[in-house]
Amino acid sequence: MADKLLPDAQSALAGLTFDGMVVMSGGFGLCGIPENLILALRESGVKGITVISNNAGVDGFGLGLLLETRQIAKMVSSYVGENKEFERQYLSGELQLEFNPQGTLAERIRAGGAGIAGFYTKTGVGTLVAEGKETRSFHGEDYVLETGLVADLSIVKAWKGDAEGNLVYRKTARNFNPMMATAGKICIAEVEEIVPVGALDPDQIHTPGIFVDRIVKGSFEKRIEQRTVRKREAA
Amino acid sequence: MADKLLPDAQSALAGLTFDGMVVMSGGFGLCGIPENLILALRESGVKGITVISNNAGVDGFGLGLLLETRQIAKMVSSYVGENKEFERQYLSGELQLEFNPQGTLAERIRAGGAGIAGFYTKTGVGTLVAEGKETRSFHGEDYVLETGLVADLSIVKAWKGDAEGNLVYRKTARNFNPMMATAGKICIAEVEEIVPVGALDPDQIHTPGIFVDRIVKGSFEKRIEQRTVRKREAA
Amino acid sequence: MPWTRDQLAQRAARELRDGFYVNLGIGIPTLVANYIPDDMEVTLQSENGMLGMGPFPYDDEIDPDLINAGKQTITALPKSSFFSSADSFAMIRGGHIALSILGAMEVSERGDLANWMVPGKMVKGMGGAMDLVAGVKRVVIVMEHTARDGAPKLLHACSLPLTGVRVVDLVITDLGVFEIDKAGDRPMALIELADGVSLDEIRAKTEAAFEPRLRQAA
Amino acid sequence: MPWTRDQLAQRAARELRDGFYVNLGIGIPTLVANYIPDDMEVTLQSENGMLGMGPFPYDDEIDPDLINAGKQTITALPKSSFFSSADSFAMIRGGHIALSILGAMEVSERGDLANWMVPGKMVKGMGGAMDLVAGVKRVVIVMEHTARDGAPKLLHACSLPLTGVRVVDLVITDLGVFEIDKAGDRPMALIELADGVSLDEIRAKTEAAFEPRLRQAA
Numbered sequence A, B: 001m002a003d004k005l006l007p008d009a010q011s012a013l014a015g016l017t018f019d020g021m022v023v024m025s026g027g028f029g030l031c032g033i034p035e036n037l038i039l040a041l042r043e044s045g046v047k048g049i050t051v052i053s054n055n056a057g058v059d060g061f062g063l064g065l066l067l068e069t070r071q072i073a074k075m076v077s078s079y080v081g082e083n084k085e086f087e088r089q090y091l092s093g094e095l096q097l098e099f100n101p102q103g104t105l106a107e108r109i110r111a112g113g114a115g116i117a118g119f120y121t122k123t124g125v126g127t128l129v130a131e132g133k134e135t136r137s138f139h140g141e142d143y144v145l146e147t148g149l150v151a152d153l154s155i156v157k158a159w160k161g162d163a164e165g166n167l168v169y170r171k172t173a174r175n176f177n178p179m180m181a182t183a184g185k186i187c188i189a190e191v192e193e194i195v196p197v198g199a200l201d202p203d204q205i206h207t208p209g210i211f212v213d214r215i216v217k218g219s220f221e222k223r224i225e226q227r228t229v230r231k232r233e234a235a
Numbered sequence C, D: 001m002p003w004t005r006d007q008l009a010q011r012a013a014r015e016l017r018d019g020f021y022v023n024l025g026i027g028i029p030t031l032v033a034n035y036i037p038d039d040m041e042v043t044l045q046s047e048n049g050m051l052g053m054g055p056f057p058y059d060d061e062i063d064p065d066l067i068n069a070g071k072q073t074i075t076a077l078p079k080s081s082f083f084s085s086a087d088s089f090a091m092i093r094g095g096h097i098a099l100s101i102l103g104a105m106e107v108s109e110r111g112d113l114a115n116w117m118v119p120g121k122m123v124k125g126m127g128g129a130m131d132l133v134a135g136v137k138r139v140v141i142v143m144e145h146t147a148r149d150g151a152p153k154l155l156h157a158c159s160l161p162l163t164g165v166r167v168v169d170l171v172i173t174d175l176g177v178f179e180i181d182k183a184g185d186r187p188m189a190l191i192e193l194a195d196g197v198s199l200d201e202i203r204a205k206t207e208a209a210f211e212p213r214l215r216q217a218a
Helices: A009-013 A035-044 A064-068 A084-091 A102-114 A177-183 B009-013 B035-044 B064-068 B084-091 B102-113 B177-183 C005-013 C028-035 C085-093 C129-135 C199-204 D005-013 D028-035 D085-093 D129-135 D199-204
Strands: A022-025 A049-052 A072-077 A096-099 A116-121 A135-138 A141-147 A151-161 A184-194 A214-217 B022-025 B049-052 B072-077 B096-099 B116-121 B135-138 B141-147 B151-161 B184-194 B214-217 C021-024 C043-046 C050-053 C076-082 C099-102 C106-108 C138-143 C170-173 C176-179 C189-193 D021-024 D043-046 D050-053 D076-082 D099-102 D106-108 D138-143 D170-173 D176-179 D189-193
Touching: A009 A035, A009 A184, A009 A214, A022 A035, A022 A177, A035 A064, A035 A151, A035 A184, A064 A084, A102 A116, A102 A141, A102 A177, A102 C085, A102 C129, A102 D085, A116 B135, A116 B141, A135 B116, A141 B116, A151 A177, A177 A184, A177 C085, B009 B035, B009 B184, B009 B214, B022 B035, B022 B177, B035 B064, B035 B151, B035 B184, B064 B084, B102 B116, B102 B141, B102 B177, B102 D085, B102 D129, B151 B177, B177 B184, B177 D085, C005 C028, C005 C138, C005 C170, C021 C028, C028 C099, C028 C138, C043 C085, C085 C129, C099 C129, C189 C199, D005 D028, D005 D138, D005 D170, D021 D028, D028 D099, D028 D138, D043 D085, D085 D129, D099 D129, D189 D199
Parallel strands: A022 A049, A022 A151, A049 A072, A072 A096, A151 A184, A184 A214, B022 B049, B022 B151, B049 B072, B072 B096, B151 B184, B184 B214, C021 C043, C021 C099, C099 C138, C138 C170, D021 D043, D021 D099, D099 D138, D138 D170
Antiparallel strands: A116 A141, A116 B116, A135 A141, B116 B141, B135 B141, C043 C050, C050 C076, C170 C176, C176 C189, D043 D050, D050 D076, D170 D176, D176 D189
């Protein structure tokens, strides 16, 4: 079989980028983001990207790097947080923005990967989010129709992976990564560790290899957005 | 907290049964079925049950036991296999039957547990399954509207579980159990082993405890429907 | 005396029940975790994919892979489990969370909630708030009774874009506690007053119609 | 000479490609696993929740928790993974499986398939067949050319209740191989004949309209 395992993020991305493409990028805040593939996207010079990602990174890190270079034309997100460059581009009209409720975003991505064209959710009924969408009553309650989302490429970050593309995530770094892995026409995964095929317990694989086209070992800064600690009481 | 851990299937079921109730029962064929809770349902004498289960057991085992006692009024399944008592009751009109495509059944249960009232799938478009249901085109392809399913009670079988209700399944005995655990107003799980809270890796819990109201250690026959082997070549 | 932030959190904690699965919003709601009674087991859900949130870590326990929905570093507990965002919101939307405690900009007398967007200002997004109010069984709002300029926040109808329609069950402000019959027709009721706050004061600072149905504070 | 069951499976195996994820139906399709070329990596999906199905177990390896969609005991491989039925059909419905090989009662010249129900007979159910034909990228049917009573099974239009509309790409019978342009307008084409089977014989046994576009069998 064509080997899924590639030496680095640049070679993993080779031949897959084109201007105007739609990219799903995993992570919540800066937690579990595909740091290496974001850098490779930046180096590729691809322009006019629509990025589907729960958040938009911060100035100088994560997706903030692609905002800096103005490679992103549109974001589909639930919360864009504190990002000055984002705010500047958005307010000047350079950057388009589509907000989705976080659960609706997660479900739309799952639906896209699962062949579900649309689904009815209570989330957003009677709000701006439901404007222009069908609302329908089931069992006396109103629901709004949301559609599945797919992407030309999804880039995800996992903890461990093998050459078959089987992936395991760690703690809350899982977040949007598993659904995005299913909803890209092509999915590239970056992992902290490549393990031999057979080393992962088959009952415990979060993303089966069928969803992963290319896999690469990355190196990770894992920047923390809100370092919050408690003090140890004196012994 | 009220203890979720109960001594046996009978006490786990106490107070939860009523005639005409809807029960989801996990398993695929005889693999991963809640053997102990099915027996307890039989002993409870509850009547007129609608059972949502991919299959209907076999004569004398699994759901076949509840067919024998005529406690089931209706089955919602994808395949009912070889079950003479089932066939007799169905052909005589004693038993109602609703067939769902297996993937539609799985997704309807997931939807029910996930607050999704309905979803559009390509499965069954243009067939008997789509009759009386809305069909709608998305991106030039036809999809049929299917609705979420919920139950008064779901009974599931897992491998290991803890007193918080966290569950782990084993191999293909997982099947319908995880979705059903989410779609019952009450969910009872039976497991092969109760482990201390903290013994299960939090990254590897298939069903988080929030979905499980009661948990019980069972004893299992694990009958095999199609014992199929290959011969070892002579050394 | 109006309630302090900590008193608000303390009052909100009285909505907890043993065995509850709860989602706490950012700000004052987060403080509620400090007031869970010792004899009560409450499990905190974090919508970025965790059940069983523990306290903030000690400095040497920090793990960048372990954060809450406010992006703060946190810890796990023996009972914890992790899951995807899709599974997390399936849990929320599916009605499996008993209680959510959230902040608000405006609440209407019918239980409408606005807490994500001020037109003309840079909008950060609704995050998971719309999913929480649509899916969680009981929604409790904790907020200052009036805006900084003194304008009432409890209104006949919200003026800001909504987060949800008829979703709020209880509003705890620094002046008192209001009950809303979100699914029915009973008018909003004032059920508690902060110590030393008069009915007249609260009437003057509230646009929403309400009827006093004061009960003894516990 | 019409092809035997094993020859049918062998011919169907020629539709496999290196790296393919494949779902095999019950009956002759299951035999296809015996003819996967050694230099090809093909991963078998089982819709009850498994990727990377291995061979049948030796007698002392039998595990009741490890079965295929035909409820037969099987084994796992180092690359295997297990998942729920919802995740399994998300994989199928979402178009992630490259190829499904299934049996049939009837196939129409436009690619309609009937393989689950005979009115008046006890119906066992469609299982996962409707999901497979709706979701898998390429659907190959393997079947006897005619019914036991000699009635044609390749028809202008199916007479039995359908499993899917315009879903079949290729039909392999014991007499030959037919290609169907399920998404377009080209007529069904006969592209291969079994050794010693004449065009006249196949015409006589086929109701469906087709044009011969015979190519050299590999």
